[in-house]
Amino acid sequence: MSTFSPAGSRARRLALTSGAVVLTGGLLAVGATTASAGSAPVHEGGPVAVTAQSLGLGAKEKLVVKDVIRDADGTVHTRYDRTYAGLPVLGGDLIVHQAADGAVKNVTKAVRAAIEVDSLTPKLTPAAAESAAVRTARAAKTSGAATGEAPRKVVWAASGKPVLAYETVVTGTRQDGVTPSLLRVVTDADTGKKLYENQLIDDIAAGVASATAGKSAGSAAGKPGRPQxxxxxxxxxxxxxxxxxxxxxxxxxxxxxxxxxxxxxxxxxxxxxxxxxxxxxxxxxxxxxxxxxxxxxxxxxxxxGAAQTWDFYKNVLHRNGIKNDGRAPVSKVHYxxxxxxxxxxxxxxxxxxxxxxxxxxxxxxxxxxxxxxxxxxxSATAGLQYSGESGGLNEATSDIFGTAVEWNANNSQDPGDYLLGEKIDIFGNGKPLRYQDRPSKDGRGSADYWSAGVGNLDVHYSSGVANHFFYLLSEGSGAKDINGVHYDSPTVDGSTVTGIGRDKAVQIWYKALSAYFTSTTDYHGAREGSLKAAADLYGAGSAEVKAVDAAWAAVNVKA
Incomplete structure (x- = not known):
């Protein structure tokens, strides 16, 4: 759970509806008729192909298409999940960027290490991995910690040298006694050492006191048949x-x-x-x-809110729902x-x-x-891991697009601003949950600038770096009044940043997320990806590219 956290017409997103497409040692063709539900085909003309060898894959590796995007100039960005000897490779995702004629321009990888493990036979039993994961959840103050599914054998590659591991999801309730927990724990399949843990429930607020549930968990009537x-x-x-x-x-x-x-x-x-x-x-x-x-x-x-968000993604970013498959989520209230x-x-x-x-x-x-x-x-695109710097980018992405939805709705009762949750009074003092012009104004530890330790912060606070970048890119530095709200955004070195406008900033962030970010992208990777996105959209050497570079430098993310 995360707190509440355009390539516009230039790029159309694609969800493969005909099942997974697997790339092995041969050729993969992305055909002309592959398209998302309810949309026109996004890849037209002849098929393009890449070889596994050209991507540096080993004989035991396969790639499964997760997502495809096609630019106006015919460039195709194909996002893959990877397997090794049939096992999912966590951190093995990559994006192949191909020119219109099918030539591979470059490849963006979540990890550079070759995917290979010494043995596929674990020394640790699944039961032992499950027990270790439950202990980890209990140490995180999860009540009712339990596993509903057996641990999954995987290759863990996100932290360096790939190792055989177990991935276990532990359910329960968080320390506040009411927020659900889905804790993902990755355990070394030989040593039993915990390699990684992260929360699969993305909530909007960190460290905010929450009251206990008024009723015990129970089953209620479900949704009736489809209305006519x-x-x-x-x-x-x-x-x-x-x-x-x-x-x-x-x-x-x-x-x-x-x-x-x-x-x-x-x-x-x-x-x-x-x-x-x-x-x-x-x-x-x-x-x-x-x-x-x-x-x-x-x-x-x-x-x-669901309708306005759907319309923003559909009309501004040309995305047909969360997974680009025309399907909307369920909204639940009174939790x-x-x-x-x-x-x-x-x-x-x-x-x-x-x-x-x-x-x-x-x-x-x-x-x-x-x-x-x-x-x-x-989750449906970059899959940014919800911890460390990638987790901060995950949270900031939701803040950025949440802000964009509010501006796009153009509702006079809730006018657009760069304040997150300013009406919900979550602290009881009338202050918003987050400030994008100067994140540290929350007084709760949000970071204005990047530092070597920013990834150690809670993701709701490390997100401040990208939130600040987005504000500076949109509006520029210094004091100004926008739509009735006063802002005063500083830079780490006192430099002056001139904004390019929110609409362009949103397009650049979405293009970077969908075409260049991977599950392990950190702040320096985000800088690189957003520079590429700006160049794709507005041209290499454009004012927009220069503004992206200046805004990142202003939050201390430099080459």
Missing amino acids: AGAVGTGVSQYSGTVSLNTATSSKGYDLVDNERGGSSTVDLQHRTGGKGVLFTDADNAWGNGTPADNQTAAVDAAY GNAYQNAFWDDRSFTITYGDGANNQHPLTQLDVAGHEFSHGVT
Whole structure:
């Protein structure tokens, strides 16, 4: 879970709908008819091909296509996951960049080491790895730590020399007693040493006090069958005023389901911390009253946020949903009791919102919705690991796109700004969760600039470096008033940065995420990837490329 955290027409994203495509020692052709659901083909003309040998693969290695993107000039970026002797290679992902004629221009790899292990026979038993992972979760104050699946044998390559390992996912509840935990633990299959751990639930806030659940985890009624016809209702939200909502007719009147946006649905968890929830229904298609006293109000904000986020990705970044397959996640509201957080769960494909302090400030503000949705996009593209510097980039990506969603919505009741969660009052003092112009203004340890130890911070605080970069690239340094908010953004060396505008900054970040970032990208890798993205979009040596370089230097990320 993460806290709530354009290549525009120049590049179209692609989700392979015909199943995995595997590259071995022969040729892989990305054909002209491969396209995402509901979109025009993005790779047209003759097929292009690469050889495994040209990528430096060994005889035991195979690549599985995860994603493909095609630029306006015909360049194709194909993202692969890697296997070794049939085992997933964690940290083995790579991107092949090919010219329009099929020639390989270069390859971006998550790790440079050759993938090879001495033996595929582990000395450690799966049961021992499972026990070790559970102990790790308990040490992290996870209550009810348990494993629902047997450990998976993998090759761990993300930290240097590849080793045979077990990957175990431990479920439970975090130290606050209410936030769910999906702790991923990687254990050396020979020594039993813990190699890596990270949280698979991406939440929007770190270290914010959360109340306990009002009801024990339980099962609630699930979503009914697919409604047959669409309608347009009216919702009175808490944060965005009166809004239109796409709904679907059903035997109960109207369901809060948006079939024009991938079947996006909104359900009521009824203050439980488990179960599927109950789909919101209404007799007259008029939803909420703008106050938390009405159970539907939070659902209005969540549904509106989901719609605005979908439209931003569709219209600005030309992406058809999180996985570019036309499918929308489920939004869940009223999680627990007075729960002050929101989170994304990639496994269940859901966004979950608490109701905030005293159940009066649901975390359903527009930029929070955009933040959580964007965690799914990051997972479907770069797959940035949720720890260290890559974790900070993961969080910042959600903040950046959450901010962009808010600006793109152009809602007078929640105007665009560079403040994250300014309306949810998560600290009880009216201050926002994060500041992009000067992240350290949160007073909680967010970093304004890169340093050698920034990756040791919680990902919600190490994200400050990229958030600050994005603000500087968009608006420039110094004091200014934008849309009624005062900002004063410094640089590490006192330099002056001139912004290129938010629209271009968003396009560059998305292109970098989708075409150049990998699971292990750190801040210096992000600099390199965003410079390439800017060159792709606006030309080598362009003012935009120079601005990207200057903005990174201003946050102490230099060549």
